Amino acid sequence: MAAPPRVFLPEHKIQERIREMGEQISRDYPHGPLYLIAILKGAFMFVADLTRAISTPTRIEFIGISSYGRGKTSSGEVRVTKDLDVSIEGHDVLIVEDIVDSGVTLTYLLNVLGQRKPKSLEIATLLDKPERRLRPVQAAYVGFQIPDEFVVGYGLDYAEDYRNLRDICVLGEGVAAV
Ligand code: IMP
Numbered sequence: 001m002a003a004p005p006r007v008f009l010p011e012h013k014i015q016e017r018i019r020e021m022g023e024q025i026s027r028d029y030p031h032g033p034l035y036l037i038a039i040l041k042g043a044f045m046f047v048a049d050l051t052r053a054i055s056t057p058t059r060i061e062f063i064g065i066s067s068y069g070r071g072k073t074s075s076g077e078v079r080v081t082k083d084l085d086v087s088i089e090g091h092d093v094l095i096v097e098d099i100v101d102s103g104v105t106l107t108y109l110l111n112v113l114g115q116r117k118p119k120s121l122e123i124a125t126l127l128d129k130p131e132r133r134l135r136p137v138q139a140a141y142v143g144f145q146i147p148d149e150f151v152v153g154y155g156l157d158y159a160e161d162y163r164n165l166r167d168i169c170v171l172g173e174g175v176a177a178v
């Protein structure tokens with residue numbers, strides 16, 4: 001762990017935006033259960049706050065996907081490392097993601113989950129880096145659009161570090177890209 005991270009989005013702004021997202025999602029899905037499928041591990045904190053901001057009854061599920069190695073760039077290879085324990089057939093499903101970057105992970109996951117015949121399938125992401133897109137993924141709910149910076153905290157990691165920060169931060173100088 002090198003230089004200390006610099007705060008990019010403070011906790012109170014994240015929480016305020018999640019409350020707004022929750023209100024909008026509650027309006028859009030007045031009838032539950034709404035299945036929130038959080039992508040491990042980065043979305044664990046976001047889904048915990050988002051589900052409490054939604055007034056419609058929700059069910060929480062987790063799916064594990066590996067696309068990144070230990071560094072800052074995608075290995076380009078995507079696979080399911082932990083699958084859902086339940087069927088989503090006939091249900092409203094919202095994929096909950098920490099950040100959409102190249103869009104490779106979500107393109108893959110939309111395809112995998114779409115084949116399981118959900119009633120509806122949309123994406124809620126806290127962060128979106130549209131400049132980095134390689135695949136045309138569009139999230140129905142986006143917390144913040146951010147520039148092309150590598151961010152950590154609030155669930156997001158750099159080589160498994162920094163997930164526990166309450167704010168979203170940009171890593172300081174001296175952290176080598178892997
Ligand atoms: P994509 O397949 O390129 O869209 O990658 C999405 C995944 O990459 C996210 O779920 C994150 O785990 C990871 N990721 C992308 N950008 C960042 C970042 O700035 N910080 C931490 N993780 C990131």
Ligand code: MG
Pocket residue numbers: 042068157
């Ligand atoms: Mg990650």
